Each structure stands twice: as C-alpha cells, then as structure tokens.
Amino acid sequence: MTTGLIPATILTGFLGSGKTTLLKRVLGEAHGHKIAVIENEFGEENIDNDILVADTQEQIVQMSNGCVCCTIREDLRTTLSDLAARRRKGELDFERVVIETTGLADPGPVAQTFFMDDEIAESYLLDSILTLVDAKHAEQQLDTRQEARRQVGFADQIFISKTDLVAPEQVDALVHRLKHMNPRAPMRKVHFGEVPISEVFDLRGFNLNAKLDVDPEFLTGDGHGHAHDHDHEHGEHCDHPHHHHHDDDVKSFVFRADKPFHPAKLEDFLGAIVQVYGPKMLRYKGVLHMKGSDRKVIFQGVHQLMGSDLGPKWAPGEKKESKMVFIGIDLPCDILQQGLEQCLV
Template sequence: MRSERAATGERDPFAGRIPISVITGFLGSGKTTLLKKLLRHPGMANAAVIVNEFGEEAIDHELLETSSERMALLDNGCLCCTVRTDLQETLRDILTKRTHGEVIQFDRVFVETTGLADPAPVVQTLASDSLLADRFRLDCVVTLVDAVNGLGQLDTLVEPLKQAAIADRLLVTKTDIASPEQVRALRARLAEINPQALLLEVVQGEVDPADLIDVGLTSRQEPGEKIKRWIGPLAAPTAAAAGFDEPLRHSQGITSFCLWFDRPLNWSSFETCMNVLTSLRGPDLLRVKGLLDVEGEPGPVVVQGVQHIFHPPARLQAWSDADKRSRLVFITRGIERDLVANLFRAVGALASTGAGE
C-alpha cells in the first residue's frame, strides 16, 4: 500500500489556489478599458474583479445585477466588487460567499488598484494573510503605462516608477495615439527599469488573455519553458554565461541583477542573508525571484518576495536542464549587486570558487 507521502512527497504547493492578477497603472493608463475587454473573453466567465469604485466611466456600464453598492454581477456572469475598507477584507468576504454558494464559483480574481497605488502592499497582503495565502496565489502584476504621458510620469513621479519596476507584464497603452518615437522611447525606458517583465503594446484594451494569465507557477511539475519564463530573462543562459561581468542595469535608481551560485546553497545561510537584507533594506527590495539548488533537495526550491514579505519557499519536482546553479534575481531601489553578493560571501553561502570570484 503506498501512501500519499511515498507517492508524491507532499501536496503541490502551487496547485489548489485561486490565481490573483493585480492590474495597476497610473491614472488614465487604461486599466478599466483593459478589464472590460479582458472580461469579455470566453475563458473569463468565472472571473471576479475587484475595483476601487463603480465609477462614471467604469465597468458598471456592463452591470446586470447589483445587490448593493459593493457587489454586482456583470452581464457575462463575472462577479464585480468594490473595495470599501481594505482588500484583505474584500477578498475574505468574497471567499466566504463563494464557500456558501452565495456568489459565482469564481476561478480567478483581478484586482484593479487605484492609479496612485503602490502595488507592493497588495502583493504583500496575499503573502502575509495566512487565510488568503491558503486559498489564493499571486499570478502576476500587470502594469499599464500610457504611451503618450508615460515617459513624463516616470520622470517625475514615484508611483509609476514603482508600478513598472514591480511588474511581471508591462502593457504600453494608447500606442495608437502616440508617436512611434514616444512608443520607442517609452519601451526602451521600461526595459531599463524592468528587464524582467514581458513588454506588450495594447490598443483599446485588446489583449490576448493568454499573455496575462497563468504567468505564475501553477504546479510543481511545470515544464522547463514555463519555469524559464517565470524566472525571467535576467536569469537566462546568455546572462549566465556573462556572469558577473555583465553590466548592471540602472534606471532612475532602479537596479536589477541576477546572482548565480555554483554550489548548492545551505538553506539556513540563505535565510540568514535574506533576513539581513529584508531587515536593512526591505523597502528597497522591489521584487526578488529565485530558483535555488539547496543542499539535500533533489529539485529546485522557488523563492519569491516583494520588499520584506516572502512567500513560503516551495519545491519543484525536478530541474528542467543540466544547469542546476542557483539563480537569484533582484529588482531593487538602489541596492547594488556587490552589496548583496558580499553579504552572501560573508555569510559563507558563496564558496570561494563561487560566482563572482
């Protein structure tokens, strides 16, 4: 008789959670237009969308049923609700109603932030509220940037910069009314700020839903291609070949880099390093993703965090190719790679023959 443990080791840490996509972007960047179009796609009939308000030009033109000012059904069956006090409470509320059968059995959630919002706390909510973390997983952060005004906003404002830096998907909107030069310049800037995100151009909210869903890992047995896409281009083999000689990427104080480790990491050393980093520079760690070769683990261990909040580490079934070196990607506000690398060296996680020597 085989037991569950013997058969599969443990439950899949990625499966069984409802994916949440955070849709962010500065005022007027086209979030509502995007959502309206997105929810029209057939695969989205069981989506729930959480918006900040049912506004003038907002999604409520499509409303079919409204029970209160807080919750409504769209005419395609989607659930739509507004955040009254905080997102945490709203998510708990719709989860409870789902359990009771009082709302649709939504299978994904889109959270639209306000234009001025810092998306980091939204992401942190999902990792730090244990009830929510149990039922939901962050699938991706989608940031919209308006091609006409985006560059100027990035130059002068804090929020759009952080929104762009933290994204998994960067959607350049309003390319139909911007000049090709504006679009080119914005794309170049965004690629500097966040070389990790996939850049897409979007007109009138027309987007292939496949580009925006299942961005995060959904199974411990994900195929290699999916894992590569998830960890991002900074950890691509070409970057690996370049190692530490690769130039750092800087833009407006945003620094992104990847650390490679030739030898298996000792988990407690790794934890110590990350604890030091998060306690000293937490607010400046905008996004961290890692695929780690940890001593004693047959497959890679996935770590991901935003600022000082890290999701619980999770084991993948197996390495997808021969390169089993640990890779740890950082998007930071002004934290230099050498500082992080030196910290790992100091704690002893980087062996003398390790990367960067």
C-alpha cells in the same frame, strides 16, 4: 485549478493607461470565464455606470455574463474574505478575481495581503501583477512619480498602451528603459485593451514551481526577442554604462553563480537583507543551486515577505547554477554582490 484556490490578478497602471479599457474588454468578452472584479478606486474613473452602480447599498453587482463587480470602500482583506465566503455558500459564482488598484497605488501591500493573511492564503492564489504603461505619457510619469516606477518594478507582465500615438523610436526607448527597471517581466504592446485572455490569466508569476516550467528563459535577460543594440545582461552590474540619460531609482540586480550556496549562510544573509532593505525591495526571485540538494530551490519575495520551495531535480547533464534577480529602489548592489558571494561554498 486543481488546488481549489481562486486565482487573483492585480491590475495596476497610471491614470489613463487603459486599465479600465482592458477590464471592460476582459469583462465583456464572452470567454466563459466567470470573473469577480474588485475596484480599489476612490472617485477615479469607474468602470461604466451601466456595469457598476456605485450608490447602491449592495457593493456587489452581478453581471449578465456571470461576472461579478464590486467597488471597495474599505479593506481589501475584508472584501476578499467576504467574496470567498459567499462563493462557498453558493451565493456567488466566480472562478477568478481581478483587483484594479488606483492609479497612484503601490501594488506591494495589495500583493502582501495574499501572503500575510492565513485566511486569504487558504482561499486565493496570487497569480500575477499586470502593469499597464501608457506610451504617450510614460516618460513624464516615470520621471516625476515614484509610484509609476514602483508599478513597473512589481510587474510580472507589462502591457504598453497607446503606442500608435508616439514614434516607434520613442516606443523602443521606453521598452529599453522599462527593461532596465524590470528585466523579468515580458512586455507587449496592446491596442485599446485588445489582449488575448491567455496573456492576462494563469501567468503564474507568483507560483514558484510552475514559473520555471512555463518560462524556460527565466532570467536570460532579454528573453522576448526585442532587438536591442546591446548585449550586456540587464542590471548585471549596477554601474554599467547606460545607453540613455535616465537613471531611474527602480533598478534590477542580477546575480549568477556556478558554485553551490551554503543553505544556512544564504538564509541568514537574505533574512538580514530583507530586514534592512525590505521596504525598498519590490520583487526578488531566484533558482538556486544548494549544497547537498539534488533539487533546484526556488525562492521569491515581495518587500519583507520571502518564500522558498523545492523545485524539480537538476536534469542529468544540466549545468547547475544559481540565478537571482532583485528589483528594488536604490538597492545596495555591492552589498548584495559581496554578501551573496560569501554565502557560496
């Protein structure tokens, strides 16, 4: 990484979804990555004791392949700044951090740590949030636990595990449901954590500019070749007919416009929306066509924290349009729709 920042990945998913299996694979594989793993777990399934010795005074364990493990019993911020300090002093050698959250955790506050704290922001770059979904138990978990739905809404990449244990049509129904909740995260099926490292790291889910270079299909709705029986834009209108009986509270709302945005109006409107609905807004992201700018403006946020960045210039002949996606809990789609339309020139 030219920036010198340490990339961080947040790994989330419900109990038994296979996070530990995936982590063991990532840690045990001789792929030449030196990884620090932070386990934010409290008495749940720890990575094997031969890797992590939980009752030692020293919270950080060096592994034979150069990886580092630590279990947090306190604040994530403190642990991250401690790791960065020890790396600067040459006491620890690692290139990236993976934070495994507890099965019931909301990834929001973990992600916010990377934005809110200057010291953390100067050392780390939040790369992406990965969510593991267990195909066998997902339906019940999504029906009964809002935490599970939030984890889906936050994801930059979704891995579906245990698909071999359920019928193909059940997997299709699950993919369909997850896409309604989060149309912007690519999904792939994983078998016992066998995922190529390239699909786990450097996804740049949070890196504003790079995301567009990496993913030209950003927001085309269903950009990943899953055959679906419908062709409407996911989440385009909040009241579109559902093809399934689940009406999850985590939903997506997509806004597109050809007219440019009025910068001051848009800033005021988004600022107000975030103030009121921030806790219910999980992830939001967009590529904006702004009046008076020959460059794309890229914006994104987590809960109340919003950031924007100048992107590349609009190419000659390229259609200038704004595309935004909001993923959240019971979002007021009509207010978003009307408010955004009023910000157009």
